[in-house]
Amino acid sequence: MTLLKSVLASATAVGLLVGAAHAEPALIFDLGGKFDKSFNEAAYHGAEKWKEETGGSYKELEMQSEAQREQALRRLAETGANPIVMTGFAFGEVLNKVAPDYPETKFVIIDMVVEQPNVQSNVFNEGEGSYLAGIMAAQASTSGTVGFIGGMDIPLIHKFECGYRQGFLAAKPDGKVIINYTGTTPAAWNDPVKGGELAKAQKAQGADVIYAAAGGTGIGVLQAAADEGVLSIGVDSNQNHLHPGKVLTSVVKRVDSAVYDAFTAGDAVEPGIKVWDVKSDGVIVAMDENNAPLVTPEMTAAVDEAKAKIASGEIVVHDYMTDNTCPAD
Amino acid sequence: MDKMPKWADVVLTPLISLFLAFAISGLVILAIGESPWEALKTMVTGALGSSYGWGFTLYYATNFIFTGLAVAVAYHAAMFNIGGEGQAGLGGLGVAMVCLFIPWPHWSLALIAAMIGSALFGAAWAYIPAILQAKRGSHIVITTIMFNFIAAALLNWALVNWLRPIGSMDPASANFPASTHLPKITDMFAGFGIEWGKHTPANITFFVALLACLAVWLLIWRTRLGYEIRAFGKSESAARYAGISPTRITVIAMLISGGLAGMMAINNVMGEGERLILNNVEGAGFIGIAVALMGRNHPIGVLLAALLFGFLYQGGGELALWTSIPRELIIVIQALVILFTGALDNMVRMPLEAFFLSRRRRGTAERS
Numbered sequence: 001m002t003l004l005k006s007v008l009a010s011a012t013a014v015g016l017l018v019g020a021a022h023a024e025p026a027l028i029f030d031l032g033g034k035f036d037k038s039f040n041e042a043a044y045h046g047a048e049k050w051k052e053e054t055g056g057s058y059k060e061l062e063m064q065s066e067a068q069r070e071q072a073l074r075r076l077a078e079t080g081a082n083p084i085v086m087t088g089f090a091f092g093e094v095l096n097k098v099a100p101d102y103p104e105t106k107f108v109i110i111d112m113v114v115e116q117p118n119v120q121s122n123v124f125n126e127g128e129g130s131y132l133a134g135i136m137a138a139q140a141s142t143s144g145t146v147g148f149i150g151g152m153d154i155p156l157i158h159k160f161e162c163g164y165r166q167g168f169l170a171a172k173p174d175g176k177v178i179i180n181y182t183g184t185t186p187a188a189w190n191d192p193v194k195g196g197e198l199a200k201a202q203k204a205q206g207a208d209v210i211y212a213a214a215g216g217t218g219i220g221v222l223q224a225a226a227d228e229g230v231l232s233i234g235v236d237s238n239q240n241h242l243h244p245g246k247v248l249t250s251v252v253k254r255v256d257s258a259v260y261d262a263f264t265a266g267d268a269v270e271p272g273i274k275v276w277d278v279k280s281d282g283v284i285v286a287m288d289e290n291n292a293p294l295v296t297p298e299m300t301a302a303v304d305e306a307k308a309k310i311a312s313g314e315i316v317v318h319d320y321m322t323d324n325t326c327p328a329d
Numbered sequence: 330m331d332k333m334p335k336w337a338d339v340v341l342t343p344l345i346s347l348f349l350a351f352a353i354s355g356l357v358i359l360a361i362g363e364s365p366w367e368a369l370k371t372m373v374t375g376a377l378g379s380s381y382g383w384g385f386t387l388y389y390a391t392n393f394i395f396t397g398l399a400v401a402v403a404y405h406a407a408m409f410n411i412g413g414e415g416q417a418g419l420g421g422l423g424v425a426m427v428c429l430f431i432p433w434p435h436w437s438l439a440l441i442a443a444m445i446g447s448a449l450f451g452a453a454w455a456y457i458p459a460i461l462q463a464k465r466g467s468h469i470v471i472t473t474i475m476f477n478f479i480a481a482a483l484l485n486w487a488l489v490n491w492l493r494p495i496g497s498m499d500p501a502s503a504n505f506p507a508s509t510h511l512p513k514i515t516d517m518f519a520g521f522g523i524e525w526g527k528h529t530p531a532n533i534t535f536f537v538a539l540l541a542c543l544a545v546w547l548l549i550w551r552t553r554l555g556y557e558i559r560a561f562g563k564s565e566s567a568a569r570y571a572g573i574s575p576t577r578i579t580v581i582a583m584l585i586s587g588g589l590a591g592m593m594a595i596n597n598v599m600g601e602g603e604r605l606i607l608n609n610v611e612g613a614g615f616i617g618i619a620v621a622l623m624g625r626n627h628p629i630g631v632l633l634a635a636l637l638f639g640f641l642y643q644g645g646g647e648l649a650l651w652t653s654i655p656r657e658l659i660i661v662i663q664a665l666v667i668l669f670t671g672a673l674d675n676m677v678r679m680p681l682e683a684f685f686l687s688r689r690r691r692g693t694a695e696r697s
Contacts (some may be wrong), residue, residue: 031608033656062656064646065611067530067601069387072650074528089498093604114497154489154500154607184485185478186608321496 023052025263026059026081028072030088032189034062038215038236039125039255043087043110045237046259058263077102082267083120085259086110088157095119106269108262110255111156115271118267122258124276126156128310129251129283130211131317133233135165135306136285137209138175139299140231140248145176147207149198149221151214152188153181155321159215160235160251162326163317169328170315171302172256177328178202182217192220199224199232209233209248210215222247231294240290250286257282279311333685338678339630343623343670345677347637350669354662354686363654375647376640377584383645384514385527388601389613391531394538395593396617397635398545399451399586401626403469405549406582407562412458412473414614415480416451419563420485420591421598423450425605428505429492439509444537451591452584454480459583463576469583488607502605511600532600541589542628548585549628558582560663590614623670634670641666 026048029040033317047058059081061072069091076084077098083106086095092112097114099107106118106316113121137146148164150157164176180198182188193219199210203225210225211233212218219242225232226246234240234250254276262269276282285303287295318327355365376386396413403410408414423446433439458472485500492502511532518525549555561568567612569575593613598605616638623637624630645659669677 063652064649064656064659065642066606066608068384068646068650070528070530071385071646075650090606092499093501093504153485155493156498185483196554321498324490324495 003017006134023061023080023082023267024057025266026061026076027259028076028084028086028091029060029061029062030086030090031063031186032088032215034060036189037216039111039253040087042237042253042255043085043259046256047085047263049256050260050263054264058178066090067273070098071108073098074101075311077105082106083108083262083265083269085262087255088112102219106267106271108258108269110258116271118271120262121273122262122276123273124214124253124255124283124315125278125319126160126251126253126283127166127319128278129253129285130160130213131167131170131310131315132278132285132303132306133211133249133251134164134169135171135302136212136249136295136299137164137231137233138168139170139296139302140294141172141175141206141209143206144172144174145206145208147178147199147202147205147210148180149195149202149210149212149214149217150179150181151183151217152186153184156203156322157181157213158324159320160211162320162328165326165328166317167306176206178205178207182214182279189217190214191217192223195220196224199230200228203228203230211235211251213251215282234286238288239284240286240288245293246288247291249291252284252286254282254284277310278307330460333682337681337685339625342674342677342681345379345681346669346674347666349677350662350665351546353600354665357658357661361654361658363652368648368652368654369682371648371652372640372644375651376644379526380518380524381526381529382643382647384526384531386636386639387514387531387535388529388596388639388644390409390635391535391538391596392593392613393616393620393635393638394542394632395596396590396613397620397631398541398617398628399588399590400621401624401628401631402545402549402558402589403582403586404621404626405555405562406558406578407565408462408469408579408582408586410455410473410583410586410590411615411618412455412476412480413472413593413617414610414612415473415477416454416587416590417593417610417614418477418484419478420447420451420456420594421605421607421609422484423447423591423595424598425492425502425505428509428599429502432506433508433528436509436511440511440533440537440595440599443599444592445511447591447594447598448588449591452588454591455583455587456580459580459587461581463579485607488605491670492605500607504604505599509599510603511595513600530601532596534596537592537595541592542632546628554581590617619667619671637666638663 002135019159032040034040034044085108086111089112091109092114095109095114099119108120110122149159182191182194202210209231212221213235222242226243232249233248235290236253239250240247320326358365358368376382427442427446433604458469461467461472462469488500494503496579514531515525557573557578561573597609620634624634641663648654649656649659651664
């Protein structure tokens with residue numbers, strides 16, 4: 001008994017020592033804020049999962065203004081946080097400047113490539129996930145017309161739109177995609193009322209499946225689609241549960257996994273580019289009990305086939321970002 | 330006859346308002362279970378306690394000086410320009426074009442060109458609401474605020490479709506060439522052998538802003554045009570009777586106002602970002618309204634109010650970064666300051682006036 005106790009005690013002591021030797025990881029949220037129901041929140045869940053499993057603690061910061069980015073990175077690096085994970089492409093330029101000054105610190109950036117020897121860049125192939133959603137939309141649509149509602153009119157969202165259109169048109173070459181963007185200011189990420197209005201307008205034009213890649217605005221799209229009796233597709237995190245039986249699927253970016261993996265690796269984070277795509281299950285179309293009644297066996301077969309072809313390279317989903325054009329135009 | 334001495338009007342009233350705002354903020358912080366004293370300490374040391382903190386405070390203050398002066402100039406002509414946000418955004422576009430498309434041999438030339446470019450773009454953006462107001466009577470408050478949205482859309486279009494390097498995810502222009510990088514305050518002080526905290530965004534534009542304060546003072550109180558602007562602002566009919574053209578003054582005042590707002594872009598786009606990003610103004614255009622109101626539309630007042638808001642921004646940022654006080658609360662504190670110094674100004678002023686009036690009455694009664 002006493003032996004066991006002392007063994008346990010020393011084990012704990014060793015554990016503590018190991019814990020102390022490991023620096024605390026840190027997570028920086030972008031201007032959207034921690035609880036944006038989307039991207040930043042997914043990162044938060046990843047960090048919380050790590051915290052729960054390991055019992056460790058981490059530092060977190062929320063950005064307030066553009067000028068703070070550099071300040072936050074430097075101060076975190078100086079306090080010895082390692083690795084420092086940040087969400088969002090807006091950190092790219094600043095990180096490129098700051099990373100060389102702290103060669104001992106590992107940085108992890110999500111949604112952007114920064115080529116520095118101590119930076120891990122996590123990029124998601126949203127186009128491929130959206131392609132799968134397009135295939136599902138083509139199967140689910142009876143009118144042959146589907147809709148896409150983007151948040152702010154920026155390249156990243158065009159990437160979603162382009163993949164979705166390619167997938168849909170591959171399955172239904174004579175189909176039609178109606179495209180709307182909510183706005184041109186950051187407010188477009190959080191305007192559920194306008195999202196709902198756009199969804200109703202798209203329904204009036206014949207769309208019966210509507211894909212919302214619009215952050216908080218998407219909540220309004222999903223709501224209006226459910227009210228109007230058409231299907232919707234969620235984005236970023238699994239939103240199937242918001243309206244069970246009304247949301248066809250959600251295109252999920254595993255931002256949580258990216259953060260979780262980085263935290264787990266600690267200061268041994270592998271620098272370089274880490275691609276999260278359909279092949280690595282980094283972008284998925286969510287299937288759960290909420291959308292099970294909507295997903296037909298043919299749909300599953302079509303998605304699985306497309307997945308296999310994307311993984312093998314037989315289907316190449318064109319990335320809008322490479323040349324700012326979409327072959328589906 | 331003045332109801333109270335000038336010093337009480339200019340110094341005492343804002344100070345008491347400020348004190349009340351901080352007192353209530355303290356109560357709010359207490360209510361969420363944090364220590365107001367610690368919070369204040371974090372804010373003060375974070376913003377003013379080191380040259381590093383000052384580097385940020387001055388950077389924010391520079392933005393607010395420009396937008397505050399913009400509002401103040403329009404206000405002297407009795408116009409409420411709330412389009413500073415859009416004008417500053419367009420000014421950024423002007424700066425980006427100057428820096429990206431013309432090869433500059435030295436930053437000083439680039440700075441002068443950027444001043445002209447940003448002022449031209451900002452002024453052009455203010456020109457349309459001004460002409461609509463002068464010729465058609467479309468209210469400037471409505472048109473300028475609508476123009477903020479059009480400016481955001483235009484900027485978005487320009488960045489996404491035109492200035493963004495291919496393959497970049499970020500809706501932002503390419504980096505400006507090194508020859509257009511403005512000297513930071515750190516570098517300038519190093520030249521005099523004084524050490525200033527590294528990596529702060531404050532740059533030479535702060536001194537441009539000080540010059541702008543002087544220029545606005547000269548314009549409003551020492552030139553014929555300034556006299557006309559003030560006369561028009563006090564009474565349009567009297568100004569018209571005196572032969573001042575309302576159309577001309579409306580347009581000129583708004584052009585100057587828009588130009589000043591646009592010049593803010595030298596600080597944030599050229600000085601700090603060294604590239605044009607989508608979210609570059611970050612609400613400074615609206616803060617300018619509070620700064621001008623608090624500064625009583627006088628350049629020195631604007632300068633002091635801008636420093637105060639710079640302190641609130643940087644101190645608030647520190648608070649959000651390094652304590653568990655949520656960032657939404659920082660906005661509450663800033664809002665309280667605006668509320669007390671701007672909207673609830675009379676709440677402090679009236680009792681003060683009554684106090685000074687009663688003292689003066691007593692004084693005259695004793696003498697007689």
